[in-house]
Amino acid sequence: MSKVYVPRDSAARSVGADEVAEALAKLGHEVIRNGSRGLFFLEPLVEVETGEGRIAYGPVTAGDVASLPLSTAGAHKLRLGKIEDHPYLKNQERLTFARCGITDPVSVSDYARHGGFEGLNKALGLAGAAIVAEVTESGLRGRGGAGFPTGIKWKTVHDAPAGQKYVCCNADEGDSGTFADRMVMEGDPLMLIEGMAIAALAVGATKGYVYIRSEYPDAIATMKEAIASAAAAKWLGDNIQGTDKSFHLEVRRGAGAYICGEETAMLESLEGKRGTVRPKPPIPALEGLFGKPTVINNVLSFAAVPYILSHGGAAYKNYGLGRSRGTLPFQLAGNIRQGGLVEKAFGVTLRELVEGFGGGTFSGRAIRAIQVGGPLGAYLPASQMDMALDYETFAAAGAMVGHGGIVVFDETVDMAAQARFAMEFCAIESCGKCTPCRIGSTRGVEVIDKIVAGEDRDANLDLLSDLCQTMTDGSLCAMGGLTPMPVMSAIKHFPEDFDKPAQIAAE
Amino acid sequence: MSGKTTLLDLSPREATAAREIALRYGNRPDALLEILHDLQEHLGFIPEAALPALAKSLNLSRAEVHGVVTFYHDYRREPAGRHIIKVCRAEACQSMGANELVSMIERFLKVKLGQTTADGAITLEAAYCLGNCALSPAVMVDGKLVGRVDAQKFETIVAECRS
Ligand SMILES: Cc1cc2nc3c(=O)[nH]c(=O)nc-3n(C[C@H](O)[C@H](O)[C@H](O)COP(=O)(O)O)c2cc1C
Ligand code: SF4
Ligand code: FES
Numbered sequence: 124m125s126k127v128y129v130p131r132d133s134a135a136r137s138v139g140a141d142e143v144a145e146a147l148a149k150l151g152h153e154v155i156r157n158g159s160r161g162l163f164f165l166e167p168l169v170e171v172e173t174g175e176g177r178i179a180y181g182p183v184t185a186g187d188v189a190s191l192p193l194s195t196a197g198a199h200k201l202r203l204g205k206i207e208d209h210p211y212l213k214n215q216e217r218l219t220f221a222r223c224g225i226t227d228p229v230s231v232s233d234y235a236r237h238g239g240f241e242g243l244n245k246a247l248g249l250a251g252a253a254i255v256a257e258v259t260e261s262g263l264r265g266r267g268g269a270g271f272p273t274g275i276k277w278k279t280v281h282d283a284p285a286g287q288k289y290v291c292c293n294a295d296e297g298d299s300g301t302f303a304d305r306m307v308m309e310g311d312p313l314m315l316i317e318g319m320a321i322a323a324l325a326v327g328a329t330k331g332y333v334y335i336r337s338e339y340p341d342a343i344a345t346m347k348e349a350i351a352s353a354a355a356a357k358w359l360g361d362n363i364q365g366t367d368k369s370f371h372l373e374v375r376r377g378a379g380a381y382i383c384g385e386e387t388a389m390l391e392s393l394e395g396k397r398g399t400v401r402p403k404p405p406i407p408a409l410e411g412l413f414g415k416p417t418v419i420n421n422v423l424s425f426a427a428v429p430y431i432l433s434h435g436g437a438a439y440k441n442y443g444l445g446r447s448r449g450t451l452p453f454q455l456a457g458n459i460r461q462g463g464l465v466e467k468a469f470g471v472t473l474r475e476l477v478e479g480f481g482g483g484t485f486s487g488r489a490i491r492a493i494q495v496g497g498p499l500g501a502y503l504p505a506s507q508m509d510m511a512l513d514y515e516t517f518a519a520a521g522a523m524v525g526h527g528g529i530v531v532f533d534e535t536v537d538m539a540a541q542a543r544f545a546m547e548f549c550a551i552e553s554c555g556k557c558t559p560c561r562i563g564s565t566r567g568v569e570v571i572d573k574i575v576a577g578e579d580r581d582a583n584l585d586l587l588s589d590l591c592q593t594m595t596d597g598s599l600c601a602m603g604g605l606t607p608m609p610v611m612s613a614i615k616h617f618p619e620d621f622d623k624p625a626q627i628a629a630e
Numbered sequence: 631m632s633g634k635t636t637l638l639d640l641s642p643r644e645a646t647a648a649r650e651i652a653l654r655y656g657n658r659p660d661a662l663l664e665i666l667h668d669l670q671e672h673l674g675f676i677p678e679a680a681l682p683a684l685a686k687s688l689n690l691s692r693a694e695v696h697g698v699v700t701f702y703h704d705y706r707r708e709p710a711g712r713h714i715i716k717v718c719r720a721e722a723c724q725s726m727g728a729n730e731l732v733s734m735i736e737r738f739l740k741v742k743l744g745q746t747t748a749d750g751a752i753t754l755e756a757a758y759c760l761g762n763c764a765l766s767p768a769v770m771v772d773g774k775l776v777g778r779v780d781a782q783k784f785e786t787i788v789a790e791c792r793s
Binding site: 133134136137138163164166296297298299300301302305337338339340341342375376377378379380381392393394395396397398399413454455456457458459462463464485494498528530531532533536541544548551552 | 658659660661662663664666667688694697698701702703704705716720721722723724725726757758759760761762763764765766768770773774775776777778
């Protein structure tokens, strides 16, 4: 019987991976539940181990299982060949996702066999300041959206007076079109643990939390399992690997509030309170969780750190464009033929991702709009697909890279409806602290409805633009502050959708 | 609100559950979200009658606990159906017809988002991204993700929920 791999990733499970794994086990195969390779259009992806590497079949249904020639890894209509040679994988630059899909996510020995804990091992022999210097050297910027230099943040916490400090991972991943954090937590959670432990050593923290959104039950379960494995193997807890260093890590569930992805709202939530945004200053690096100096980073920021420590900051910095160094795990989503995770160095163009990797739309119709960077990101027209993805290029174009989510819409999209949804989402998810966000978003929905209905169109477009300006200027955080980005970009690039004949009310 | 004390007296089960779960978390107020999640898993919703006991255990005011329960979308104040189906309404799913899917589901189940079917089998809820945006549109059935949902898949899900 053969050794086969079937992902335990929730997206793979969402299209039948459990049933496939069960059918394979029934036939007597040794089934290992790995993470996903991120080629979701091929899930459930079954890989069989052979002398020449892992041969893949996909997408496989439970009904296909009996016909798979696994013992010979032979021909079959679903045979994809050696998975590493698949162009979708081969043309990526996987630094962070190097191991995801290869290993058993919660096996410490598997992790260590594939280069795991090399970074932490190195960090255990370094002074905190030296770890911070390595991360600064790498040029790593926060992957949660704002792109703040990670090394500078860590230095602030490092330099804060000694005492209780915390390391918190922002795993709220609320942006539509993103799933890279989820993939890490379900597919290579030990990498996140390693990254957080390195951060703890760097700044002198002994306690950490991973704040995971409740919409991710699988990630929560896998993360807890991985923390238990790591602790059992002495990579977490007191006296890590027999040293005098200690780090304790706990998972906390969110409760369905997008705003808790904003770092200070997340802190409130971690303290058991309503997730309202705190004014800054004080910055969390100095007065964070329970008022103590706190490192807060996104999952992908922490996940980049083991590579930076094991290969050196300079190696990471070698990738990228301008001031955007390293790689970003882009997520191809929405109406796309080959959706999935594509890790590339900054500088790749939208066209290379959406057409090259993604293969165009799922529907087969023309691409009309692409929303990059989540619900607060701009809608771009297909004509801007040659733009390079890096923080500065996007900012200059009135857009943002954010967490690297890329959502494709075909020509049937109604951009006035998308603009309306951006306002509606803000109204639903506003923490309520400031008026422009709380009230402005509801007003925004009403004004867009009037525009669509053809009521005083020009006046209402002006009003909408003023309203957006007020939200941008008068909001405490980027929820209210950036909601105008999808709205105004939709108006700018797709004005015709706001100028259609008035729609019949009960269409 | 004057009925609270009476409810508390009449509902020792809720109060006991709240106290027990809080104790599991060492009565730590910062664990309030976790405690509420566990309580909801145990009772199906967060009954008003559990709040005074919870507040007392955690040394918080009732208003503080109430404020947290009402702030977060996850916590239900009323019993739900036997199964919870969350339908993603966010952008990536919209690009694959989520709005039409929601309308179809609402017609099929004869309820709106946020409501429970007459037979008590299903509570329908909105979600804003389930992390399955490469396999949109997506729904989640009792914590299990389902991708590439269409009318036929949905009818199968409902049949399983009702069986
Ligand atoms: C409304 C809002 C939602 C956010 N959601 C997230 C999120 O889900 N995950 C995340 O890592 N950062 C999110 N952020 C950014 C965080 O506030 C913060 O910048 C980030 O966690 C810092 O980590 P980084 O430097 O590693 O990116 C959000 C910000 C805002 C304003
Ligand atoms: S902008 Fe909105 S979400 Fe942000 S603090 Fe103000 S009210 Fe809260
Ligand atoms: S937008 Fe629906 S799963 Fe992400």
